[in-house]
Amino acid sequence: MSKILSPNQLRRMPRYLHALKEMKGDNLLYVNCQTLASRLGLNKEQVRKDIATISSLDGIPNKGRDINILIKDIENILGLKNINNAILVGAGSLGKALLGYKGFLNYGLNIVAAFDNDPKVIGQVINGIKVYDIKDIKKIKDDLNALIGIITTPLKEAEQVAKILEDIGIEAIWNFAPTIIDVNKDIIVANIDMASNLATLSHKLYLKHKKDNKGE
Amino acid sequence: MSKILSPNQLRRMPRYLHALKEMKGDNLLYVNCQTLASRLGLNKEQVRKDIATISSLDGIPNKGRDINILIKDIENILGLKNINNAILVGAGSLGKALLGYKGFLNYGLNIVAAFDNDPKVIGQVINGIKVYDIKDIKKIKDDLNALIGIITTPLKEAEQVAKILEDIGIEAIWNFAPTIIDVNKDIIVANIDMASNLATLSHKLYLKHKKDNKGE
Numbered sequence: 001m002s003k004i005l006s007p008n009q010l011r012r013m014p015r016y017l018h019a020l021k022e023m024k025g026d027n028l029l030y031v032n033c034q035t036l037a038s039r040l041g042l043n044k045e046q047v048r049k050d051i052a053t054i055s056s057l058d059g060i061p062n063k064g065r066d067i068n069i070l071i072k073d074i075e076n077i078l079g080l081k082n083i084n085n086a087i088l089v090g091a092g093s094l095g096k097a098l099l100g101y102k103g104f105l106n107y108g109l110n111i112v113a114a115f116d117n118d119p120k121v122i123g124q125v126i127n128g129i130k131v132y133d134i135k136d137i138k139k140i141k142d143d144l145n146a147l148i149g150i151i152t153t154p155l156k157e158a159e160q161v162a163k164i165l166e167d168i169g170i171e172a173i174w175n176f177a178p179t180i181i182d183v184n185k186d187i188i189v190a191n192i193d194m195a196s197n198l199a200t201l202s203h204k205l206y207l208k209h210k211k212d213n214k215g216e
Numbered sequence: 217m218s219k220i221l222s223p224n225q226l227r228r229m230p231r232y233l234h235a236l237k238e239m240k241g242d243n244l245l246y247v248n249c250q251t252l253a254s255r256l257g258l259n260k261e262q263v264r265k266d267i268a269t270i271s272s273l274d275g276i277p278n279k280g281r282d283i284n285i286l287i288k289d290i291e292n293i294l295g296l297k298n299i300n301n302a303i304l305v306g307a308g309s310l311g312k313a314l315l316g317y318k319g320f321l322n323y324g325l326n327i328v329a330a331f332d333n334d335p336k337v338i339g340q341v342i343n344g345i346k347v348y349d350i351k352d353i354k355k356i357k358d359d360l361n362a363l364i365g366i367i368t369t370p371l372k373e374a375e376q377v378a379k380i381l382e383d384i385g386i387e388a389i390w391n392f393a394p395t396i397i398d399v400n401k402d403i404i405v406a407n408i409d410m411a412s413n414l415a416t417l418s419h420k421l422y423l424k425h426k427k428d429n430k431g432e
Contacts, residue, residue, distance in 0.1 A: 010419055014411040015371075015394045022372045041375070041396040078415050079422020097317040102309040107414045147421065155231075156238045159257070172421050174414065178231045180257040188424065190417040192410060195230040198323045198390065199294050201406040203226055205363065205388050206295020208404065 005077065009050050014107060015040050016050070017074045021106075024067050032064035080108035085146040086174070089161045090153030091116040091124065091131045094176060098152060099126040112144045138168045147171045155179050221293065225266050230323060231256050232266070233290045237322075240283050248280035296324035301362040302390070305377045306369030307332040307340070307347045310392060314368060315342040328360045354384045363387045371395050 005013070019039050023031055037047040051065065054073050059065040075081050083105070088095055091114045098104075099114055114131045116122055124131045132140055149165035151158050151173060158177035165173055165183070172188035175181050178195050221229070235255050239247055253263040267281065270289050275281040291297050299321070304311055307330045314320075315330055330347045332338055340347045348356055365381040367374050367389060374393035381389055381399070388404035391397055394411050 005419075007416070010416055011409070011412040013419075014409070014415040018371050018394050018411065022370065039372070039395075041398055077419070079418045079425075080415075084418065084421060093316070093318040097313040100309070100316060101313040103411075104414065107411050108418050109414060148417070154238065155234050156255070171424070172417050174417055178234050179255075182257055188417060188420045190413050192408075192413045193227070193230070194408060195234065195319075195323050196227040197406050197408045198320065198325060199230040199296075200223070200226055201364070201388050201390055201404060202295045202300065202324050203221075203229075203293070204404045205300060208387070209295075 005053065009053065012040075012042070012046075012050055013054070013074050013078055015042075016047075017071065017078070017080075020067050020071050020074070024071065029067055030060070030064040031067050031070070032059065035064070078108070083108050083110045084148050084172075085110050085112045085144055086148035086150055087112060087137070087141055087144070087146045087170075088114040088129075088150040088152060089116075089134065089137070089165070090151060090157070090177075091118075091121045091126070092152065092154070095152035096126055098150065098176075099129050102127070109148065111150070112146055113140050115140075134164070137164060141168050141170070149173050151175045151177050151181070153177055221269065225269065228256075228258070228262075228266055229270070229290050229294055231258075232263075233287065233294070233296075236283050236287050236290070240287065245283055246276065246280040247283050247286070248275065251280070294324070299324050299326045300364050300388075301326050301328045301360055302364035302366055303328060303353070303357055303360070303362045303386075304330045304345075304366040304368060305332075305350065305353070305381070306367060306373070306393075307334075307337045307342070308368065308370070311366075311368035312342055314366065314392070315345050318343070325364065327366070328362055329356050331356075350380070353380060357384050357386070365389050367391045367393050367397070369393055 019036060033048040033051055034044055037044040054077050055065060056073050057066060057069050086109050088111055095114060099111060111129055114129055115134045115137050116131050117134045121131050122133050149170040151161050153161050155177050158179050158181060162173060162181040162183050166187060175189060175191045178193050235252060249264040249267055250260055253260040270293050272289050273285050302325050304327055311330060315327060327345055330345055331350045331353050332347050333350045337347050338349050365386040367377050369377050371393050374395050374397060378389060378397040378399050382403060391405060391407045394409050
């Protein structure tokens with residue numbers, strides 16, 4: 001069973017999963033699309049369509065859909081049943097913040113090792129994850145069977161690190177550095193740019209204050 | 217001087233800023249658009265157009281543009297000359313990770329206090345930032361003159377926290393909870409959804425493995 005989801009549908013799946021797990025935690029057994037939609041601030045018809053696309057079982061009239069089965073369906077679709085091991089490169093401030101975050105495991109990402117080139121950082125253990133010398137990355141990646149590489153280096157090192165990850169046979173890269181990395185097309189890349197997101201917010205706040213000041 | 221930037225141009229500004237600051241750190245004084253473009257993996261013509269839009273001074277032939285002036289121009293455009301104080305609500309795993317990250321100050325965001333409703337967390341100090349009882353949010357927000365609220369609560373509390381931030385007069389919300397929050401239109405909202413980003417990556421990896429297995 002291989003459902004085709006649009007990129008927008010795919011983006012909503014973790015939200016459904018998150019909400020359904022919270023409901024399960026509240027000892028609920030069934031949910032209808034209306035409830036799910038209002039909990040997530042989404043359009044009801046959109047939710048109905050999304051859930052119909054991924055559900056392996058129909059809902060029960062006046063009860064809704066089985067929450068446990070929906071969770072399994074979404075985990076299946078997202079490929080979360082198999083936890084993927086990941087290595088992180090760049091144990092600076094952002095890297096350490098991510099190493100300290102325990103939530104990624106809920107989305108199938110298990111960070112098993114970190115790497116840096118700074119002797120002051122190498123050897124540190126953060127949240128149980130050891131920082132190794134970048135020189136040893138190939139061996140440790142193979143030993144730990146890591147498929148995903150996370151880049152949290154400064155911008156000027158990101159391109160070089162992407163190249164290293166490509167060379168050692170990483171299958172997917174999650175890039176937090178504010179640049180578009182250029183690797184072999186077979187490697188899956190997702191970019192997340194917190195700085196750009198924050199800048200958009202700051203800029204709007206700046207324009208608002210400017211307008212408010214003019215109005216006075 | 218108030219330049220109008222498209223959303224895409226705006227999103228690229230923090231990348232330019234980041235690259236320019238790194239170059240400044242390397243003691244460079246001038247840069248041309250070609251160098252900037254290849255450093256960031258962007259199209260040269262696009263960079264030329266972006267930089268022309270925001271520059272207050274023309275470049276010098278065979279030398280390029282003054283890096284210090286470009287940095288000031290972009291900081292101006294992004295409203296980063298005035299650091300904005302922010303409060304964070306939800307000092308769980310993600311909240312703590314963000315409190316521990318020192319990079320936000322480079323983008324004009326200064327987290328001055330955190331809030332939670334868990335007695336075990338209230339009173340903790342993370343990276344010099346104290347976690348207060350959510351009950352005291354109004355007074356502390358006013359005392360510290362915070363304009364931005366960061367939401368890092370679980371999904372089911374995000375909506376309620378957004379309402380609190382609205383009530384106490386927060387001007388902008390940076391939302392890390394995987395839901396669209398519904399507040400007064402005067403409040404600026406930026407959403408960042410790490411889980412969706414990660415899920416896209418996991419899903420692609422899952423499809424790739426499925427395809428590879430079929431091929432065998």
